[in-house]
Amino acid sequence: MMKKWLAGIAGLAMAALLSGCGSIKLTTTKTNYQPSGMVAVVKGETNKNAKVTYTVDGGQQKKAAVKSSGYAVEIAPTTKKQTVKITAKNGGQTTSKTVYVAAAKSLGSYAKIAKNYNQIVTATALPAATQKQLQEQQAQSSSTSKAAAAAQAAQMTAAQKQAMAQQQQALAAQMKAAKQKTADQQLPTNPKNGVSKLLDQKDDKIYGNVENNQLIGATLFIPMKSFKSKTGQKNFGTTFALLAQAFGAKPKEVMKQFSKATKNQKSTQTTMKTIKSNGVKFDTGVATNGIYIYITK
Numbered sequence: 001m002m003k004k005w006l007a008g009i010a011g012l013a014m015a016a017l018l019s020g021c022g023s024i025k026l027t028t029t030k031t032n033y034q035p036s037g038m039v040a041v042v043k044g045e046t047n048k049n050a051k052v053t054y055t056v057d058g059g060q061q062k063k064a065a066v067k068s069s070g071y072a073v074e075i076a077p078t079t080k081k082q083t084v085k086i087t088a089k090n091g092g093q094t095t096s097k098t099v100y101v102a103a104a105k106s107l108g109s110y111a112k113i114a115k116n117y118n119q120i121v122t123a124t125a126l127p128a129a130t131q132k133q134l135q136e137q138q139a140q141s142s143s144t145s146k147a148a149a150a151a152q153a154a155q156m157t158a159a160q161k162q163a164m165a166q167q168q169q170a171l172a173a174q175m176k177a178a179k180q181k182t183a184d185q186q187l188p189t190n191p192k193n194g195v196s197k198l199l200d201q202k203d204d205k206i207y208g209n210v211e212n213n214q215l216i217g218a219t220l221f222i223p224m225k226s227f228k229s230k231t232g233q234k235n236f237g238t239t240f241a242l243l244a245q246a247f248g249a250k251p252k253e254v255m256k257q258f259s260k261a262t263k264n265q266k267s268t269q270t271t272m273k274t275i276k277s278n279g280v281k282f283d284t285g286v287a288t289n290g291i292y293i294y295i296t297k
Contacts (some may be wrong), residue, residue: 035077037294050090077104105297117246125178249277
């Protein structure tokens with residue numbers, strides 16, 4: 001009798017063990033993911049108590065949080081297609097799935113974009129007369145060839161050359177002072193690879209996805225509290241316009257489209273129509289905590 005009872009217990013234990021085999025699950029919503037905004041979000045489901053990890057192109061293993069059987073992994077896109085291996089472990093069992101994140105276009109050299117942005121920011125702190133002088137010089141230099149400029153310089157008198165040199169020295173001193181004044185408004189020169197916060201200002205923040213000095217994408221964020229104030233809107237608009245200009249887009253055109261979109265925005269809408277200018281795309285996301293402007297190509 002005891003042997004039969006023990007045999008029954010052993011049978012139940014074996015059945016439970018066998019029923020557990022293959023019970024671990026791991027799904028993804030798709031096999032190929034496209035970047036959306038600054039990241040590609042790989043989603044799926046697994047067992048409630050499973051531990052999920054992932055690697056990108058065979059790199060460092062990272063953990064993914066599991067909530068109510070669901071998980072989501074944010075992958076920063078690069079200029080190359082990436083292979084993401086997701087692994088789930090539960091009760092001694094392990095299973096994996098492989099998905100792919102498509103390549104993204106670069107917005108351009110980060111160093112060049114940051115230099116453009118910082119120069120524009122510096123210029124905004126100059127006196128109005130100096131700003132006008134700079135604009136006139138830039139317009140003249142863009143319309144004059146190097147040979148013509150050299151010929152003009154050769155015809156100048158010593159007094160004219162001295163006056164120009166003094167003017168340039170004075171301008172350089174003003175530029176230096178303006179750069180120091182706007183130091184906390186400037187983009188860093190050497191950001192780390194991947195997604196990071198590039199600039200943290202009172203009314204807005206700028207995030208960037210950098211890969212080996214290539215800026216893959218950027219995000220401008222304004223908290224809803226700031227967006228509801230006139231000062232916050234003004235500061236946000238200034239930063240938005242400066243970014244658009246630094247990326248080579250037409251700031252007036254971009255801001256005009258954004259203003260029109262916000263006026264037509266319904267309270268239930270969480271996105272706006274994509275704004276395009278000179279090959280640069282601006283996608284807007286509206287959340288309870290604020291407004292996100294995703295900048296890509």
